[in-house]
Amino acid sequence: AQRVTQPEKLLSVFKGAPVELKCNYSYSGSPELFWYVQYSRQRLQLLLRHISRESIKGFTADLNKGETSFHLKKPFAQEEDSAMYYCALNAGNQFYFGTGTSLTVIP
Amino acid sequence: DTEVTQTPKHLVMGMTNKKSLKCEQHMGHRAMYWYKQKAKKPPELMFVYSYEKLSINESVPSRFSPECPNSSLLNLHLHALQPEDSALYLCASSHGLAATYNEQFFGPGTRLTVL
Numbered sequence: 001a002q003r004v005t006q007p008e009k010l011l012s013v014f015k016g017a018p019v020e021l022k023c024n025y026s027y028s029g030s031p032e033l034f035w036y037v038q039y040s041r042q043r044l045q046l047l048l049r050h051i052s053r054e055s056i057k058g059f060t061a062d063l064n065k066g067e068t069s070f071h072l073k074k075p076f077a078q079e080e081d082s083a084m085y086y087c088a089l090n091a092g093n094q095f096y097f098g099t100g101t102s103l104t105v106i107p
Numbered sequence: 108d109t110e111v112t113q114t115p116k117h118l119v120m121g122m123t124n125k126k127s128l129k130c131e132q133h134m135g136h137r138a139m140y141w142y143k144q145k146a147k148k149p150p151e152l153m154f155v156y157s158y159e160k161l162s163i164n165e166s167v168p169s170r171f172s173p174e175c176p177n178s179s180l181l182n183l184h185l186h187a188l189q190p191e192d193s194a195l196y197l198c199a200s201s202h203g204l205a206a207t208y209n210e211q212f213f214g215p216g217t218r219l220t221v222l
Contacts, residue, residue, distance in 0.1 A: 032209060034210050034211075036213075042215075043213050043214065043215045043216065044150065044197065044213040045213065046210045046211070046212070049210050084147075086149055086150075088211075090209055090210075094152065094155065094163060095140070095152065095199075095211055096152075097149035097150055098149065099148070099149055100147075100148075100149050102147075
């Protein structure tokens with residue numbers, strides 16, 4: 001069975017502090033993983049895809065197949081990073097979303 | 108055009124009404140999706156269309172009926188809904204299988220209230 005786990009429902013950090021949002025997955029095939037972000041009153045939008053190994057808005061995420069993890073990291077959190085973050089797994093056109101982590105960056 | 112559009116933005120309907128939600132994309136994507144999202148919850152997959160054919164139905168009640176008239180359009184027909192069906196309905200699209208980048212692009216959603 002395919003599954004995505006985000007263990008933290010809520011996460012609060014101070015502005016300027018490092019932030020890490022955890023994501024673990026379970027998938028028998030070769031995973032295709034994404035991070036999506038939903039800002040208040042905005043549509044769900046793609047933040048990162050593992051395959052392109054990019055850094056967007058200071059965020060990075062590395063796929064660790066040994067630990068089956070795809071944690072999202074940013075060295076210095078900003079207030080505008082406050083949002084809901086979803087980790088997602090693509091299993092052959094079927095996307096599985098984690099339960100989401102609500103990040104609050106405290107000024 | 109790199110957006111997924113959805114109409115209407117808001118919909119209020121009674122349990123005996125028939126209504127439709129519409130979704131459109133002009134990115135040449137061949138996979139389209141309907142999701143249901145309750146407040147502070149992740150999107151729940153309802154249907155997947157791949158190359159205009161229904162490929163996945165996640166055991167959705169028959170009061171929800173999807174339709175894909177062409178590769179750019181996706182409809183969701185609603186009939187005899189229940190109050191618990193009130194939610195944000197999201198449409199998404201992606202390139203489809205065998206694409207290098209297969210992330211989903213989401214519409215803004217239709218906020219549905221069933222009275």
